[in-house]
Amino acid sequence: MTAAGTDSTRAGADGTASDADERLRRWRMVLGGESADGTGRALSGKDAAMDGALSALYGDGRSGRGGANRSAGLGASAPSVARWLGDIRTYFPTSVVQVMQRDAIDRLGLSTLLLEPEMLEAVEADVHLVGTLLSLNKVMPETTKETARAVVRKVVQDIEKRLAGRTRATLTGALDRSARINRPRHRDIDWDRTIRANLKNYLPEHGTVVPERLIGYGRASQSVKKEVVLCIDQSGSMAASVVYASVFGAVLASMRAIATRLVVFDTAVVDLTDQLDDPVDVLFGTQLGGGTDINRALAYCQSQITRPADTVVVLISDLYEGGIRDEMLKRVAAMKASGTQFVALLALSDEGTPAYDREHAAALAALGAPAFACTPDLFPEVMAAAIEKRPIPVPDGDVPRTAAHR
Known part of the structure; x- marks a missing residue:
């Protein structure tokens, strides 16, 4: 050699x-x-x-x-x-x-x-x-905390720079589409969609389309159109997910049409919604480690829902439940029955699918709430689908297709 x-x-x-x-x-x-x-x-x-x-x-x-x-x-x-x-x-x-x-x-x-x-x-x-x-x-x-906050803020700003613009654009489109109505006022007519929907009524002799059915957007307003609850497991294995979820929570909270609530939990439940204007404050309000009581966290989130049909609940957890399993599943079933969109993410990170409780994941899938790992880049699409009540774009191989598309 x-x-x-x-x-x-x-x-x-x-x-x-x-x-x-x-x-x-x-x-x-x-x-x-x-x-x-x-x-x-x-x-x-x-x-x-x-x-x-x-x-x-x-x-x-x-x-x-x-x-x-x-x-x-x-x-x-x-x-x-x-x-x-x-x-x-x-x-x-x-x-x-x-x-x-x-x-x-x-x-x-x-x-x-x-x-x-x-x-x-x-x-x-x-x-x-x-x-x-x-x-x-x-x-x-x-003496270290200010330096630590500066380090955390740099990472948070890098994530926001990468994801915030696309998230806002994707969800704004989803909110507009979900607000479309079939009896719009003239100023609210979506002409592109109206013309496409009425092409069969084209009159060649007049060179025009007769709009038998009008499609439009709801009137622009500052009112809340959707409510989003992020329920985040803060056990030690979920550290990266907590970071990304906090950033996304701040981005969602900056959108006037979405009322965002952020809840973290281990065996206790902490509502950090009032700190969403600064994701660094949210992160320093968490305490990684400890046990897990998903049922207690979902009970709190369920108590905060006032408009079920306009609410999306996102549970981010590896599903290793330390609380009461049957009650946890009953709460998910009740929320879905009320019209709430329920999304279960095993992780919100770039690291792939973590170790997770497969029995609980299968039980959620049977309820029509597939649990899967989600990358930060996919998260805006997942939220857009939930807002529009479309099938969630579950990555191939993560859960059975039948469960993903119920």
Whole structure:
């Protein structure tokens, strides 16, 4: 392997590393430590610095990533960790930095170091880091809280920038369509839809369509057209979902035609609706961890519904119920029977379907409320379908199609 690498390197007339040498270099970086001796490939410069940063976290046995960290050299002192954070931000792309930070927190127990402002300023902020900070909120010293809020706000603003505009546009269209009426005033006529609906009445001799049936929008008003209740499980496994749901809650609350309520729960229920003007306040009002009582949370949400036919309830939970299962299902059935649209999301994140209670998911599907994992990009479409009382766009493979389209 060494000879091949050397010969190939010589063959590179322009002085750049050949494909064979590049493969050898990558193997050396992957293996690390003594395992890499067989490659005969020495590292220098940037490669040596990258190798050092990887070894500090994963040790020499890199192929065992995710297992015991036998020989990592990162240590637990703030100065050494701060230097390491600076190094990985220099040598690796942001997506890799975020993964390495998560691994450092999980494998080396560095959560307590995040309670220091200097550490927080050094990390690359993402949804997972926000979840960690929220879990530490109750033990966070006052000197750190402002820095922590700044970190959380940056992540929230990035999410809002990505999703807010599309969410408002999608839901505004859904609200307009759901408000269409068949006896509109002249100023409220939707001419495009009216013409399409009456093409059979076209009179060629007059070059016109006789509008036998008028279709229009409801009169524009500032009144609330729909009510949305976001009911969010704040157990520790739902951290990313809590972050995204809080942002979406703030976006929905900014729309005059939607009255939005945001409720978080574990074994207790907390209504954070009055903080929806700032999703950062919502997030710091949560307390990740603890048990789960979905039945109690749904009982509270049900008590807040005043216009069932114009209400959408979104339960975001992995469905591991610690409360009374049969009552939980009866509440869902009662809400649906009253005309309320009920949506169950196992997660609201980019991480796919989490571990969840399959028996409870199947029971909800039998009630016509399929439970599925939803990405933040799909959420506006899910809400639009619920508002218009259309079939929910469940991703293929998440639940039986019959359940999804009842």
